[in-house]
Amino acid sequence: MKPPPINDPRWGNFVQSEREYPLKCLASRIMYGQVKLIAKRDPDQAIRLAYEYFQKNEALAADDLRLVFPEQNG
């Protein structure tokens, strides 16, 4: 499954969300904790960080990507 394009507005929702995603992978969890901190001062950098993470870790973070974007097919 490929992540949605970086300009998809759902990325902004993800990095600035108050929702608690039950992410499985340790890397996803630590990444998300960092991203949410960064998003408070620089949402664009946070989106870039999250997008690249899922793009570069397709195998490792596939389940977490499906959790965050359940309607994404690919």
Place this chain on the structure above:
Amino acid sequence: MADLVALREASDLIATGRPLMVAGDATLLARLPKGNWIGGTTPYFMSRSGGIVDRERVFVSPLDTSVSEAKVRVYREDELQRMVDDYPGNGCSFIIVPAGSLTHLRFDRECGSLLGLFNSPLVGWNAGVLLNELATESPKVFDGTTLQSYADAAVVLHATLPAEFAAKIEIVNPFRQGDGDIITFPQSGFVVTECLVNGKLADFADYLEARSIDTRWPLVADYAGAQINVSFQGIDKTPKQVRLYAPVFEGVEYRLAEQVSDLAGFFGREFAARRVTPTFSCNCILNFLYAELEGKQTGEATGPITFGEIAYIQLNQTLVYVSFERMT
């Protein structure tokens, strides 16, 4: 198989060309031959026979034979972004940094803002020394390809894996956030004076002392379910301040850890339940001390006892391990 071995056996393993992580006394590491290895100093280990203090042998962690390429690089404190840029396309980067060095402090403070930090697995540890030699000895890291040692740099082994494998980093943290006060900090840093307790400004040293807080148990942050510790180093009276083994960050909510009974037994039980043989693992010196791990075993979780652990970011009082998994 990862374990404490004599210098001769470590040298033979290096001669095979297999990439290795090595831990031990500086005088032993300096006697190893050149090869595809990185090393760091510590005299504390979790061996297959149990926790031990040993200055006669070194701990070798051979990387899995699935590794197709290994590149060793050295990075100074202002080169950490280059370390991330050098990540393999598919693989894992193993890092060792001397505890307390400027490189260590800078990594801790700035790792979260390194562009691409999470794009590939990064795992490793902080080198240390015998505790009663802290005042006179400096931790060191070794580039095995050159036999150069450094008191202030990160040595990194970038391991490439075939496409069908992925490196998976996991932690075993005995500590979870308790249900007490939410503590935040108006400024990030390793040394803290002020804090906010449930939103109200307070002196952190006064807060801890008024409640007789047992500072063997860390502060804990919750990163989307991952429990991330910040360990206490000390509380000073003059100046009045609290020193930590990792920085706290502004904007992060911390709580003091829940009490843990049977800290020693926890690691063995938890690791056995995971049914994994890691390619590398390490555990914190504070766990070694507080859980009195000398002479006790923690199953397949063998490795150096470290002065800080790294799983993408700096961790404290945590067992960290990485395994290479075949992806279906």
